[in-house]
Amino acid sequence: MLSVAEAQARILADLVPTGPELVPLADSWGRIVAADIVARLDNPPADVSSMDGYAVRAADCAPGGVLSLVGESPAGHPFAGQVGPGETVRIYTGSLVPDGADAILIQENAQEDKGAVTVTVPPGSGQYIRRRGQDFAQGKVVVPAGRALTARDIGLAAAANHAWVPVRRRPVVVILSTGDEIALPGEPIAPGGIANSNTPMLAALVRACGGVPVMLPSARDTASDIARLAQGIETADLLLTAGGASVGRYDLVQQGLEQIGLSVDFWKIAMRPGKPLMHGRIGRVPVLGLPGNPVAALVCGLVFALPAIRTLAGHTAPHLPEDMAILGGDLPENDRRADYLRATLSRAPDGGLIATAFSRQDSAMLHTLASSDALIMRPPHAPSARAGTPCRIIRLDTLSI
Amino acid sequence: MLSVAEAQARILADLVPTGPELVPLADSWGRIVAADIVARLDNPPADVSSMDGYAVRAADCAPGGVLSLVGESPAGHPFAGQVGPGETVRIYTGSLVPDGADAILIQENAQEDKGAVTVTVPPGSGQYIRRRGQDFAQGKVVVPAGRALTARDIGLAAAANHAWVPVRRRPVVVILSTGDEIALPGEPIAPGGIANSNTPMLAALVRACGGVPVMLPSARDTASDIARLAQGIETADLLLTAGGASVGRYDLVQQGLEQIGLSVDFWKIAMRPGKPLMHGRIGRVPVLGLPGNPVAALVCGLVFALPAIRTLAGHTAPHLPEDMAILGGDLPENDRRADYLRATLSRAPDGGLIATAFSRQDSAMLHTLASSDALIMRPPHAPSARAGTPCRIIRLDTLSI
Numbered sequence: 001m002l003s004v005a006e007a008q009a010r011i012l013a014d015l016v017p018t019g020p021e022l023v024p025l026a027d028s029w030g031r032i033v034a035a036d037i038v039a040r041l042d043n044p045p046a047d048v049s050s051m052d053g054y055a056v057r058a059a060d061c062a063p064g065g066v067l068s069l070v071g072e073s074p075a076g077h078p079f080a081g082q083v084g085p086g087e088t089v090r091i092y093t094g095s096l097v098p099d100g101a102d103a104i105l106i107q108e109n110a111q112e113d114k115g116a117v118t119v120t121v122p123p124g125s126g127q128y129i130r131r132r133g134q135d136f137a138q139g140k141v142v143v144p145a146g147r148a149l150t151a152r153d154i155g156l157a158a159a160a161n162h163a164w165v166p167v168r169r170r171p172v173v174v175i176l177s178t179g180d181e182i183a184l185p186g187e188p189i190a191p192g193g194i195a196n197s198n199t200p201m202l203a204a205l206v207r208a209c210g211g212v213p214v215m216l217p218s219a220r221d222t223a224s225d226i227a228r229l230a231q232g233i234e235t236a237d238l239l240l241t242a243g244g245a246s247v248g249r250y251d252l253v254q255q256g257l258e259q260i261g262l263s264v265d266f267w268k269i270a271m272r273p274g275k276p277l278m279h280g281r282i283g284r285v286p287v288l289g290l291p292g293n294p295v296a297a298l299v300c301g302l303v304f305a306l307p308a309i310r311t312l313a314g315h316t317a318p319h320l321p322e323d324m325a326i327l328g329g330d331l332p333e334n335d336r337r338a339d340y341l342r343a344t345l346s347r348a349p350d351g352g353l354i355a356t357a358f359s360r361q362d363s364a365m366l367h368t369l370a371s372s373d374a375l376i377m378r379p380p381h382a383p384s385a386r387a388g389t390p391c392r393i394i395r396l397d398t399l400s401i
Numbered sequence: 402m403l404s405v406a407e408a409q410a411r412i413l414a415d416l417v418p419t420g421p422e423l424v425p426l427a428d429s430w431g432r433i434v435a436a437d438i439v440a441r442l443d444n445p446p447a448d449v450s451s452m453d454g455y456a457v458r459a460a461d462c463a464p465g466g467v468l469s470l471v472g473e474s475p476a477g478h479p480f481a482g483q484v485g486p487g488e489t490v491r492i493y494t495g496s497l498v499p500d501g502a503d504a505i506l507i508q509e510n511a512q513e514d515k516g517a518v519t520v521t522v523p524p525g526s527g528q529y530i531r532r533r534g535q536d537f538a539q540g541k542v543v544v545p546a547g548r549a550l551t552a553r554d555i556g557l558a559a560a561a562n563h564a565w566v567p568v569r570r571r572p573v574v575v576i577l578s579t580g581d582e583i584a585l586p587g588e589p590i591a592p593g594g595i596a597n598s599n600t601p602m603l604a605a606l607v608r609a610c611g612g613v614p615v616m617l618p619s620a621r622d623t624a625s626d627i628a629r630l631a632q633g634i635e636t637a638d639l640l641l642t643a644g645g646a647s648v649g650r651y652d653l654v655q656q657g658l659e660q661i662g663l664s665v666d667f668w669k670i671a672m673r674p675g676k677p678l679m680h681g682r683i684g685r686v687p688v689l690g691l692p693g694n695p696v697a698a699l700v701c702g703l704v705f706a707l708p709a710i711r712t713l714a715g716h717t718a719p720h721l722p723e724d725m726a727i728l729g730g731d732l733p734e735n736d737r738r739a740d741y742l743r744a745t746l747s748r749a750p751d752g753g754l755i756a757t758a759f760s761r762q763d764s765a766m767l768h769t770l771a772s773s774d775a776l777i778m779r780p781p782h783a784p785s786a787r788a789g790t791p792c793r794i795i796r797l798d799t800l801s802i
Contacts, residue, residue: 025586025601026601026604026605026614026616028605029604029605029608029609029801030801041590041596043595043767044595044765045593045594045595046593050763050765074581074622075580075581075582075622076580076581076582076583076591076593076594076622077581078592078593093694094582094693094694094765096593130763130765134763134765134766135765135766135767135768135769136767136768140768142768142771143771148801149605150605150771150797150800150801150802151602151603151605151606151609151699151702151801151802152602152699152767152770152771152773152797152802153771154601154602154604154605155598155599155601155602155605155695155699155767155770155771156598156767156768156770156771157586157601158585158586158596158597158598158600158601158602159595159596159598159695159767160586160596161586161587161590161596162586162587163585163586163587164587179476179477180475180476180477180478181476181477181495182477184559184564185426185558185559185561185562185563185564186562186563186564186565189442189562190477191479192446192447192477192479192497193446193477194444194445194446194560195442195559195560195561195562196559197556197557197559197560198556199559200426200427200555200556200559201552201553201555201556201559202552203427203430203555204427204430204550204551204552204555204556205552207430208430208552213427215427221475221476221477292495293494293495294556294560298552298553298556301552321798321799323752324751324752324753350725350791351724351725351791351793352725352753362451362531362535364445364451364495364531364535364536365535365536366444366536366537366553366556366557366560367536367537367541367543367557368536369553369556369557370543370544370551370553370554370556370557372553390751390752392752395799396551396553397722398722398796398799399551400430400431400549400551400552401551401552401553
């Protein structure tokens with residue numbers, strides 16, 4: 001059995017990010033930048049005031065000195081003239097500093113009366129002036145390739161005068177769940193059958209990773225049905241299957257996909273929930289075979305499918321971030337499989353996170369999974385651990401997955 | 402000046418969540434549940450096996466005992482008969498336990514040969530059986546109203562046999578940026594002018610909060626232009642303005658919107674970046690006037706607009722979650738305004754977060770804002786704080802905003 005890290009590395013090793021496309025800046029939220037976004041102008045575009053007040057020559061400003069008000073420089077309407085000796089111009093936050101002025105006398109330190117401005121506290125030279133390009137200069141990379149665009153990045157790209165941004169195309173991820181017992185919700189369910197939760201759940205995971213899910217009809221438990229449904233996979237970026245991978249299923253997915261050209265890389269990993277995880281390729285299309293158990297499918301989806309889809313989407317940090325917490329209860333020694341325990345989070349008096357594993361870790365408990373705030377990660381052969389000791393976690397409460 | 406908490410409370414006090422709509426389950430990711438989702442069936446639907454093996458009567462299983470294999474119970478094809486004394490049925494993970502059987506003999510503890518199964522290690526009564534309804538029973542609330550649907554919730558709602566889910570309608574948020582100096586990226590920018598970063602940035606924030614942004618053209622610095630552009634606001638759920646709120650702008654937004662019926666609640670808060678924040682109403686439509694400075698607009702957007710939009714969207718926990726970190730550098734005493742310092746995050750050797758404020762907190766630095774991983778929150782009059790002491794933060798690195 002492969003380790004989790006080895007399996008992740010082999011899955012990601014030969015994935016190629018999708019090609020670029022241009023999208024309107026206003027539609028780019030969450031998309032992955034395909035090429036560095038470079039500033040097309042200086043920001044600020046010239047020296048500007050950082051306060052409301054008066055543009056002055058610092059050398060003219062003795063306490064009690066009086067300056068002659070010769071104009072105004074509101075935002076968008078720069079003062080066209082020059083601030084000469086003994087002169088000043090009314091100015092506002094963000095307004096251009098007129099030629100001749102070298103400091104801002106803030107309005108709290110001045111008194112204006114009938115065209116005369118009396119200095120109460122003089123400014124130092126250069127004070128309250130934001131220099132041209134202080135935020136960023138033309139030519140600077142403001143948003144680097146590989147970043148998922150946040151609202152702040154979009155503001156920055158806008159300030160850098162980009163109306164369109166190059167992003168990676170959303171990877172198309174085909175989802176195929178198998179099992180004679182499953183039917184999508186709303187479809188007739190046979191006696192003893194269950195609703196297919198994996199297809200819509202994995203479709204949401206694909207969306208959360210920036211991909212476009214394509215949901216196939218549920219496959220029957222025959223190799224030929226699986227092969228038939230997976231036809232046309234060559235236009236996809238990834239095939240995700242769920243089920244038909246454990247011993248009891250006779251490795252049906254593998255048999256079915258071999259009929260359309262699957263070559264298998266590996267199919268067992270040392271983790272819980274999980275173990276049956278198949279990795280392979282049909283032509284250029286990578287294939288990930290997840291376990292059919294929905295809890296195992298979701299956890300393996302987080303650990304393997306998420307970084308794969310994010311890599312395809314051009315993300316340069318594709319793995320889930322880890323956090324630290326304090327154990328809320330004792331944990332027994334772990335066996336040879338990496339364990340991902342469903343857990344709740346609470347806050348210690350010092351504000352730190354406390355992770356408490358659910359007492360029942362049955363991998364069929366979807367309700368427990370949905371109620372979990374985190375997964376506690378335990379490496380193979382981890383020794384027993386007492387409440388109060390640190391542990392590594394994956395936070396689910398901030399994930400939307 | 403109002404405190405941040407007081408202002409938040411007054412803004413949220415009279416917001417009413419949008420009405421419900423039904424969406425296909427597969428399109429519901431991230432939406433806010435409008436009414437409890439109740440299980441329509443038991444899961445598992447009957448007693449099922451949690452392992453691959455043999456359904457047996459535990460009382461028949463002495464070590465070395467031999468059972469007669471009378472059939473098979475693959476998933477989706479329950480065994481129709483009864484397991485009689487001395488009999489067993491082949492069973493797989495998730496398969497229905499046939500009548501008569503009361504335990505699962507796992508395959509690791511059995512030897513099968515020509516229709517005979519020899520017990521090596523007998524199971525206890527009830528062992529390896531998942532009971533009907535153990536995950537959830539029909540009638541149970543599986544996803545409560547007010548929750549933002551995760552992939553896991555969608556899996557759970559699917560398992561509970563819901564093809565459609567009731568969610569809150571996305572709130573429509575109209576965005577109006579003002580300023581003679583601004584032009585949307587790609588439009589002609591006047592000399593000394595800058596690109597309008599607030600409109601696309603706030604539109605992305607609205608999306609991140611589950612709303613639908615409507616971007617108005619940038620308003621000129623006249624009350625009449627602002628009034629003209631804000632016409633038709635009565636069909637929106639919220640009006641967000643940016644700019645035209647500080648002294649230098651003569652409170653233009655307020656003057657303009659008063660022409661179409663604005664009543665003002667308050668317009669100044671004790672925070673930095675921020676201070677000029679206007680709250681009011683035009684008829685039934687709440688109005689939030691954000692500062693024009695993009696950094697201040699974004700921080701006030703996080704602190705005030707985000708909980709407002711999430712409340713409109715039906716979210717029951719609308720505020721941003723707070724985290725704890727250790728200060729990476731000394732901080733001076735704070736004045737009477739709550740401060741939100743832009744900061745980077747790193748990891749201490751014990752895995753805890755270290756928050757280090759940028760030395761330059763100039764609120765015109767969009768590039769610094771976009772590079773920030775967190776905001777360090779400092780209450781009014783906070784005493785000076787040394788590196789290594791705890792601080793409250795809002796994490797931005799996990800936010801997409």
